[in-house]
Amino acid sequence: MSTDHGDVELVDAVVVRQFARAAVVAALMGAAAYVAIPISAVPGTLQTLVVFLAALYLGPLWGAASMGLYLAAGAIGAPVFATGTAGPGVLVGPTAGFLWTFPVGAALAGSIVHRGRGLRDPAEVPLPLVVAALALATAVIYAAGFGWYATVTGVGLAEAFVVVAAPLIPGDVLKLVAAVAIVRTGAIEPVE
Numbered sequence: 418m419s420t421d422h423g424d425v426e427l428v429d430a431v432v433v434r435q436f437a438r439a440a441v442v443a444a445l446m447g448a449a450a451y452v453a454i455p456i457s458a459v460p461g462t463l464q465t466l467v468v469f470l471a472a473l474y475l476g477p478l479w480g481a482a483s484m485g486l487y488l489a490a491g492a493i494g495a496p497v498f499a500t501g502t503a504g505p506g507v508l509v510g511p512t513a514g515f516l517w518t519f520p521v522g523a524a525l526a527g528s529i530v531h532r533g534r535g536l537r538d539p540a541e542v543p544l545p546l547v548v549a550a551l552a553l554a555t556a557v558i559y560a561a562g563f564g565w566y567a568t569v570t571g572v573g574l575a576e577a578f579v580v581v582a583a584p585l586i587p588g589d590v591l592k593l594v595a596a597v598a599i600v601r602t603g604a605i606e607p608v609e
Contacts, residue, residue: 437481442471443486446519447497457584458497458566459512465558465589467594468522469551473539474605477527484520491516514565515558522554529553539600547600551593559585 449463471480487510489496496503499512528595529550530542539547559582567577599605 420528435475436482438475439471439479439483439486442467442475442483443490445457446471446484446487447490447495450497450578451501452497453499454588456588457582458570458580459562459585461585461588463592464497464499464519465522466553466592466595467590468519468554468558469526470599470605472523472550472554473530473547473596473600475523475527476531476536477524480523480527480561481520484523487519488516505592509569511566511569512562513569515562517565518558518561521561525557526554544597544601545577546594547597551596555589555593 425527440461446464446467449467452463453460454462454487471483475483482487491497491503492508493507494503498507498516502581507513527550530539531537563577563581566572566581567574570577572580
């Protein structure tokens with residue numbers, strides 16, 4: 418597209434807006450990491466709520482991109498991981514399985530909710546579909562999270578589930594309910 422001055426638009430305005438939204442969600446993800454409650458071998462945070470909101474409001478592509486931006490910021494040293502940690506070491510440590518699957522969870526839930534038809538208003542998506550998408554994303558995040566934890570620490574899968582994932586389930590059920598409530602009440606306006 419050309420402007421009145423003959424300038425060429427290098428990046429489509431829609432892409433710029435979506436990238437800006439993804440960056441805001443990535444920053445929100447970093448803030449959510451600071452709400453860390455030591456309820457298991459992995460601290461409980463508000464991060465899965467942000468993964469849910471990224472999927473619902475940004476869709477599969479930009480939701481995953483926002484989580485990728487978050488991981489990149491932490492990898493280069495921004496203190497955005499749980500309890501303010503940072504650096505590439507965190508991305509191979511005991512909690513790395515959770516971190517690496519945040520983009521996967523956002524992409525998966527976003528794909529189910531938006532069904533490849535562009536962004537839809539998540540409030541208009543049938544409630545069972547939204548709940549199923551978020552629950553499936555949570556299951557994938559948990560499986561990778563406690564699976565990686567077992568690999569890094571040398572404990573068995575069953576023990577890793579009991580020590581890491583089981584204590585997080587009640588909080589993540591509440592986060593799923595909160596995400597659905599945010600969508601259904603229109604507390605956040607859907608993106609265009």
